[in-house]
Amino acid sequence: MGQTILTVSELKTFYRTRLKENVHAVDGVSFTLEEGKILGIAGESGCGKSTLALSVMGFYFPPLNFKSGSIVIDGIDIMKLSREDLRTKVLGEEIAYIPQSAMNALNPTKRVGKFIEDILREHRPGLSQEQMQRLAAERFEILNLPTRALTAYPNELSGGMKQRVVIATSTILNPKVLIADEPTSALDVSSQKIAIKLLKSLLAKGFVKSMLFITHELPLLKHVADDVMIMYAGQIVERGRIDEVIFKPMHPYAQALMGSIIVPESDIRGHRLSSIPGAPPNLKNEMKGCRFADRCIHTVDECRKEEIPERARGERTIRCLFDFDYQSEETAHERR
Amino acid sequence: MNGDSSIVLEGRKLNRQFGFGRNRFFAVSDVDFVFRSGEIISIVGESGSGKTTLAKMIMGLLKPTSGEVMFRENPRSLRTKADREEYWKSVQGIFQDPFSSFNQFSKIQTLLLDCINLLKLKLSEEEKMNMMREACGFVNLEFDELYNKYPFELSGGQMQRLMIARIFILKPKVLIADEPTSMIDACSRATILDMFLKLRKQNDMIIVFITHDLGLAYYVSDTIYIMEHGKIVERGNAATILESPVHSYTKRLLADVPKLKEAWDLG
Ligand SMILES: Nc1ncnc2c1ncn2[C@@H]1O[C@H](COP(=O)(O)OP(=O)(O)OP(=O)(O)O)[C@@H](O)[C@H]1O
Ligand SMILES: Nc1ncnc2c1ncn2[C@@H]1O[C@H](COP(=O)(O)OP(=O)(O)OP(=O)(O)O)[C@@H](O)[C@H]1O
Ligand SMILES: [Mg+2]
Ligand SMILES: [Mg+2]
Numbered sequence: 020m021g022q023t024i025l026t027v028s029e030l031k032t033f034y035r036t037r038l039k040e041n042v043h044a045v046d047g048v049s050f051t052l053e054e055g056k057i058l059g060i061a062g063e064s065g066c067g068k069s070t071l072a073l074s075v076m077g078f079y080f081p082p083l084n085f086k087s088g089s090i091v092i093d094g095i096d097i098m099k100l101s102r103e104d105l106r107t108k109v110l111g112e113e114i115a116y117i118p119q120s121a122m123n124a125l126n127p128t129k130r131v132g133k134f135i136e137d138i139l140r141e142h143r144p145g146l147s148q149e150q151m152q153r154l155a156a157e158r159f160e161i162l163n164l165p166t167r168a169l170t171a172y173p174n175e176l177s178g179g180m181k182q183r184v185v186i187a188t189s190t191i192l193n194p195k196v197l198i199a200d201e202p203t204s205a206l207d208v209s210s211q212k213i214a215i216k217l218l219k220s221l222l223a224k225g226f227v228k229s230m231l232f233i234t235h236e237l238p239l240l241k242h243v244a245d246d247v248m249i250m251y252a253g254q255i256v257e258r259g260r261i262d263e264v265i266f267k268p269m270h271p272y273a274q275a276l277m278g279s280i281i282v283p284e285s286d287i288r289g290h291r292l293s294s295i296p297g298a299p300p301n302l303k304n305e306m307k308g309c310r311f312a313d314r315c316i317h318t319v320d321e322c323r324k325e326e327i328p329e330r331a332r333g334e335r336t337i338r339c340l341f342d343f344d345y346q347s348e349e350t351a352h353e354r355r
Numbered sequence: 356m357n358g359d360s361s362i363v364l365e366g367r368k369l370n371r372q373f374g375f376g377r378n379r380f381f382a383v384s385d386v387d388f389v390f391r392s393g394e395i396i397s398i399v400g401e402s403g404s405g406k407t408t409l410a411k412m413i414m415g416l417l418k419p420t421s422g423e424v425m426f427r428e429n430p431r432s433l434r435t436k437a438d439r440e441e442y443w444k445s446v447q448g449i450f451q452d453p454f455s456s457f458n459q460f461s462k463i464q465t466l467l468l469d470c471i472n473l474l475k476l477k478l479s480e481e482e483k484m485n486m487m488r489e490a491c492g493f494v495n496l497e498f499d500e501l502y503n504k505y506p507f508e509l510s511g512g513q514m515q516r517l518m519i520a521r522i523f524i525l526k527p528k529v530l531i532a533d534e535p536t537s538m539i540d541a542c543s544r545a546t547i548l549d550m551f552l553k554l555r556k557q558n559d560m561i562i563v564f565i566t567h568d569l570g571l572a573y574y575v576s577d578t579i580y581i582m583e584h585g586k587i588v589e590r591g592n593a594a595t596i597l598e599s600p601v602h603s604y605t606k607r608l609l610a611d612v613p614k615l616k617e618a619w620d621l622g
Contacts, residue, residue, distance in 0.1 A: 038503060063540045064512020119511055178402050201511075204537055207402040207567040208611040216621050235512075235540040238570070238612075242619040265615065279545035281570040282614045283597055288573055292545035298497045 021054035024229045025075070025114075025196050030088035032074040035081065042302045044070035046253035048088075049329070052196065055222065057230045059240040059261060061276070062250030063299055068233045069119055071250070072198045075231070076116055077105055093195060111142060115194035115227075119201045122181040125173040132169030134188045142192055158187045161224070162217050179210025183217060190227055197227040201234055215243055238282050241265055249273045252299050252310035259335035267345050270337050271315045274345050309339070317343060360391040362428060363561055364413065364446075364529060369422035371408050382408040384585040386422075390529065393559040397572035397593070399608065400582030406565045409582070410531050413563070414448050415439065444473075447527035449518050449535045463501040463509075463517065467491075470524045490520040493550050495543050511538040519547055526558060533565040548575055569612050573597045581605045 028049050034042040044067040052058050060068050070083065077097040079085050090097050092113050097105060118124070125131070135155040139146055146154075156166055162183045173181055182202060190197060199218065203211040221227050234240055240247060240261060247264050249257040249272065257270040268274045278293030297314045300306060308323035309315070315322070321340060329338045371383040383405040390396060400406050411417035413424065415433045424431045426445075432438050461469075467487045471478065478486070491498040494516040506514055515538050522530055530551070536544040552575070554560045566572060572579050572593060579596045581589040581604065589602040600606045613619045 036504075036508070061540070064516070064538065064543060065510045069510065201538070207400075208569070208608060209401055212611050212613075212619075212621065219621065235538070236613070237541060238615050241615060242613050242621070276540065276542045279541040280615065281541070281544075281568075281574045283569045283573040283609060283612055284614050284616060285598060287570070288594060292548070292574075293542070294545040294549055295495075295542055296546075298492070298495045301497055301500045303500065 021056065023051050024054050024093060025052040026089075026091040027051075027075060028089045028091075030071075030074060030090065031086040032070065032079070032088075033084055033086055034070075035084055037082075040303050043306075044253055044302055045074050046302075046306075048250075048253075048255055050248060050255065050258065052229045052231065054228050056246065057219075057222065057232050057244045059244030059247040060231060060233045060250060061235055061237060061240060061247060063252075063272075063276075064235065065299065066250045067253045067302070068250055069200050072116060072118075072200050072231065072233060075196075075198065076110060076114055078102075078110060107142070111138060111189075111192045111194060113194055114196040114198065115189045115192070117185055117189050117197070117199045117202055119233075120205065121185045121189075121200075122178065122205065125181060125184070127173050130170050130172060131176070131184045131188075134184070135191050138188065138191055154191065155187075158191055161220070161226075162187050163213070177210070179206055179213060182206060182210070182214055186214070186218065186221070190221055193226050195228040196231065197221075197229070198231040199233065202232075203239065204234065204236060211239070215239070219243070237265060237277070237280050249276065252306070253302055254310060254338060255329070255336075256311065256338045257335065258337075263335065269332060269335055269343065269345070270311075270339050271317055271343060272311045274343070277345070317341065360393055360559075362389055363392050363426070364388075364390040365425040365428075366413065367423045367425065369409065369412055369424070370420045371405075371412060371417065372420045381585050383412065383419075386582075386585075386587055388580065388587075390561050390563065392561065393555055394578060395555065395562045395564070395576045396578045396580065397564040397566060397576040398580045398582055399566060399569060399572050401567060401608070404582045405585040406582055407533055408585075410448065410533050410563070410565050414446060414531055415442055416448075444525075445528040446531065447522060447525050447529070448531040448533065449522065450533055459506050461505075463504050463506070466506075466517070467520065467524065470521045473525065486524060487520075490523040491517075493523045494519045495546055496520065512540065512543065515539055516543065516547070519550075522554070523550070526554065527560065528558070529561045529563070530554075531563045531565065534567075535564070536571070537566075537568075544571075551575075567608075569597065569609055581608070 030045055030048045032045040034044060036042060048071060062068055073083060075090055077090050097109050132155050136151050139151045155169060159169060164180060164183050203214050206214060222230060232244055244261045247261045248255045251272045257264060257273045265277055268277045275293045275295050281287055295314045300310055308325060309327045312318045312322045327338050327340060329336050366386055366388040369383055369386045372379055372381050374380050386409060398406055412419050433442060471483055471486055488498040496516050536547060551562055555562060576593040579593045580587050583604045589596060589605050600609055
């Protein structure tokens with residue numbers, strides 16, 4: 020097993036809204052990330068994946084607040100650093116973040132090569148203009164972007180190229196951890212494939228040491244990630260090897276999620292997809308017991324009594340009191 | 356879906372060009388289509404193939420450079436405000452970018468109330484609240500959690516589901532859904548698809564999915580149109596097209612989709 024790069028323990032963070040309510044979007048998340056690995060994060064929309072990504076960066080600004088827990092990157096607890104150290108030594112250097120829809124948020128008035136130069140000027144003040152341009156050109160080449168793209172404006176590039184510019188820019192300082200939040204969901208299948216190939220090559224070449232990959236596209240994740248965490252209402256409900264979790268999920272929410280995957284493979288047409296009635300819990304409320312209890316078909320009184328701890332089941336970690344096995348596909352998907 | 360359902364919308368040689376002279380460029384070229392009552396159609400193609408441009412022309416938000424849209428077998432007219440209101444009561448859309456299609460400075464309940472008011476029904480405040488609550492419930496959103504919030508305080512997927520909640524209020528005859536579930540998890544997507552299918556059953560709604568998600572197209576649609584560089588290159592029965600594609604472009608699209616059982620060639 021590779022060296023552990025990132026260790027997050029019992030992280031709790033919340034939004035303080037204008038209406039003075041607290042939204043507990045990350046509510047006790049722990050995980051580790053090893054060198055050379057891609058860890059996927061999937062879960063219901065609104066469950067806190069993007070907030071987890073932001074929170075792991077350690078740089079909080081309103082309305083997001085840190086409550087408790089620790090984030091250790093390469094032995095350093097970044098929550099103990101000063102804000103200034105965090106900004107200059109950790110962000111971009113140790114850990115980099117590609118926000119959801121970053122490619123549509125590129126400053127339209129700047130040539131794309133400038134994005135990289137701006138970062139280098141701040142973090143590598145010793146470099147000459149030429150050296151910076153060379154670095155930018157090299158990274159563009161690795162990401163299969165034509166050199167002419169350096170002098171283009173964002174709106175002159177296709178979606179797939181814009182996303183590659185975002186990837187080039189956010190990884191220029193060779194971070195140990197790259198967090199990519201839905202990096203391919205705005206791309207069509209062909210550009211998606213190219214972007215994935217390039218992200219994987221950045222990891223293989225050591226420009227980034229590990230990756231957190233947030234997506235709701237589980238078939239894609241199957242080919243990208245080593246491990247996956249399934250998130251529900253601010254918590255991780257299952258973690259394990261990607262193939263195991265996709266084909267044999269253990270947590271009832273994960274089981275519902277996997278039962279609803281659609282792929283263009285011949286046996287999918289006419290299959291009933293599993294869907295869950297009801298809505299996820301309101302993250303404003305203090306919650307006791309299992310967050311999924313209201314929508315789970317197996318719920319008993321015990322589920323609501325107290326906080327459900329994470330526990331190991333084989334190589335898996337799950338947050339459920341019981342051992343439910345996934346039904347075989349034939350029974351899970353009754354023919355329509 | 357049977358062959359003799361009535362034709363609701365028809366496109367005849369629709370073209371749309373952008374730019375002039377040397378910059379002239381055809382985003383949509385000579386597209387024909389026939390949508391019948393209760394039919395589910397997917398228009399599939401890569402980014403830039405002209406899907407959104409075609410969708411906007413169907414919705415009457417963009418004028419075709421040439422060609423004609425027939426609505427209930429008559430040439431569609433959008434000349435007067437009354438014409439347009441009439442058309443948009445029947446033909447509604449869900450747009451690709453949920454954030455840009457809502458006013459960021461209106462609260463969530465205002466966005467939904469605007470929809471309810473379009474229906475021009477006499478409803479009490481309480482009935483309106485119930486309607487909003489029900490519409491949110493349809494898409495697994497908790498209305499009370501959204502109340503008084505602004506669009507920028509929602510996650511991407513929550514925003515997209517809110518757009519879909521509008522459809523449950525408006526119940527149009529034709530729904531044009533441009534990448535409606537691109538930001539939504541598989542499970543919520545299944546719920547939403549179920550709801551769409553129910554709406555189709557209730558009022559024979561036509562659903563046009565605009566997507567590059569061949570899995571979705573394969574799972575839900577009766578008919579698929581494959582679009583490349585503004586042209587329809589292959590069309591027909593969904594199962595036939597995806598089980599035995601003929602055009603090389605369709606084959607490539609299909610090969611590029613990551614699947615669960617087959618390998619995904621990243622070479
Ligand atoms: N600025 C904010 N103020 C208050 N609440 C917020 C804010 N941003 C997000 N939230 C809430 O926090 C929760 C988690 O949101 P987050 O964006 O992390 O979800 P997500 O899992 O990334 O969803 P998606 O898959 O849709 O992107 C949601 O309930 C959301 O409404
Ligand atoms: N208003 C416009 N002016 C000029 N060109 C345009 C305009 N709208 C679209 N285009 C061009 O028309 C082509 C088709 O665009 P369209 O948005 O219809 O593609 P699409 O298939 O919806 O792509 P995507 O999957 O990325 O949404 C593109 O090359 C686009 O740049
Ligand atoms: Mg998100
Ligand atoms: Mg489009």
